[in-house]
Amino acid sequence: MHFFELPDSFAVRQSAQHLCLPLVLALTLPGAFAQTPTQVPNERAATTAVSADSTSNVKKNPTTILARGAAGVTITMADVLSELQRAPEASRLAAMERPDSLQQITRNLLVRRVLAAEATRDGLAKDPIVAATATIAQDRALSDARLARLDAQNEPSESALDAYARTMYQANSSKFDRPAQTRASHILIANNGPESLEKAKELLRQLRAGAAFGDIAKTHSTDPGSAARGGDLGFFPAGQMVRPFDDAVNALIKPGDLSEPIETQFGYHIIRLEERKEKGRQTFEEVRPQLLSEARNAILNEARMQKVQNLNKDFVFEREAIEAIAKPASR
Secondary structure (H helix, E strand, O other): OOOEOOOOOHHHHHHHHHHHHHHHHOOOOOHHHHOOHHHOOOOOOOOOOOOHHHHHHHHHOOOOEEEEOHHHOEEEHHHHHHHHOOOOHHHHHHHHOOHHHHHHHHHHHHHHHHHHHHHHHOOHHHOHHHHHHHHHHHHHHHHHHHHHHHHHHOOOOHHHHHHHHHHHHHHOHHHHEEOOEEEEEEEEEOOOOHHHHHHHHHHHHHHHOOOOHHHHHHHHOOOHHHHOOOOEEEEEEOOOEOHHHHHHHHHOOOOOOEOOOEEEOOEEEEEEEEEEEOOEEOOHHHHHHHHHHHHHHHHHHHHHHHHHHHHHOOOOOOHHHHHHHHOOOOO
């Protein structure tokens, strides 16, 4: 539901968290390989009873075998941890706490490893392009590990980060100018006919009689993102909402003021003004967490670039071969 555009909206965050794990970790294979655990026929699941005391040791031991396949193929904890590196931290933690998710990831990896073993058996690994693809994949994994170690060696101190962040703030202070902003809450009633407007009016009467706005929003609002927060939409600048909503907000005078039901393409809104902020410049302390993150990235990237420049000194390119390959074919 996008009657307004808030990049950090609750609904967007929740959807991203819900979808992220299957999108990142699902094995993109057709047919039976894409089925869920309950859909795979004749599946043999080896379940081992692990005591509570030994669970943490299993997680810490990368050589722990989690599944076995044909021809002695196995999947270990290290394989799963490697796969989970591609997912956000919250999704990684969630997967590690759910046996079904962990088994699904293990199954996906096992399918790939068995297929890889069959490809090797059939001589596909001897194909120059396939062999190069495997080498590049290994190069990527090892180079990422090398860069991670390089980052650890160049991790800046807190004092260095703070100094760098303050320099960034002073050099780009206008970047932190913010327009006037309004914080409001709303209750949305989907437009399903004349009864929807009557419902909105009845809810407004209850609010004016003293009913708690947050409770009404949680119970009746059809905007699930804001309803979970009692209707709170957070701060937004003028012009970010659809026009009727924006006009209604601008007409409210003081915090706590309520609008009449306002119709937009999303339904009927009852809006409550919460707070206004005049335009101004964010202080360093307000943006310090963001600047510290940017400062750290900048410092580490500088070290990475220096490393690449040093490596470039020893590179030799076979220009004739490159030009011969890149030369357009004669017509």
